[in-house]
Amino acid sequence: MSTSPLPPTDTIATTDSFTYPPHHSFPPFYTLQPNQATLTRQLSLWSSLIRSHFSHHRTFKLPLSSAPTLPLFSNAKLNRSLDPLAIRQILDFMATSTPPTASYTSSDKTVAWIWWRTPSEWADKIASWVEETGQKGVVLTIYELRESDAVQGQEWVGMDEDMLRKVLDVLVKKGRCQVFGQVDGSGVKFF
Structure with a gap:
């Protein structure tokens, strides 16, 4: 596990331009409910909210250590926030x-x-971009797919x-592609 800070493109912002749904202002939303049917609905609402929030900010990674302090998991007007276990x-x-909407990056479940x-x-998005930009038969590096000027504006940047x-x-x-190598400089050839 790395102790260095994550790049800004990997984490959600601490300031927020996201428009929250009404249930984000409902105090019981911040306490997981004991009734199984209610809990399942609550977990589903949180899942949808998290995915919408990350999509809005075009971010991908959530470190659990900082999650409770983020606007997504708290409401200062209500003085309520989710605890780390929730x-x-x-x-x-x-x-x-099904399908999974989150996955842990390692077995310690910290990110x-x-x-x-x-x-x-995501694969379909990238394949469409490859087709539209004439990248078939071209070898691109993983870095180029994540950060280069050619992909700026694409949702998967970062x-x-x-x-x-x-x-x-x-x-x-x-x-539809072949990946060469195991490091950041490795290449991807699209067919």
């Missing part, structure tokens, strides 16, 4: 949903990727490298 329970729910699009949907590799695995399985 946030983990929500992420566990998201990780076991999660938020899948506001499924890996298959996606964590390991997350992007999971997306590319979808295209590999479909026979």
Whole structure:
């Protein structure tokens, strides 16, 4: 586990331009409910809110250590916030949903990727971009797919490298690309 701070493109902002749904201002929303049917609905609402928030900010990674202090998980007007255990329970729910909408980056469950699009949907986005920009047959580096001027404006810009590799695995399985190497400088050839 790295102790260095994450780049700004990997984490959600602490200031927020996101428009929250009405239930974000409902005090019981911040306490996980004991009734199973109510809890399932609450977890589903949190999952949808998290995915919408990450999509709005075009971010992908949630470090659990800072999550309770983020506007997403708190409401200063209500003086309410989710505790770390509740946030983990929500992420566990998201990780076991079909399809999964979150996944932990390691077994210690301290950081999660938020899948506001499924890996298959991301793969389709990248494949469309490759087609539209004439990149078939071209070898691009992982870095170029994540950060270069050519991809600026694309929703996946700044996606964590390991997350992007999971997306590319979808295209590999479909026979639409091949990945060469295991480091950031590795290449991807699209067919």
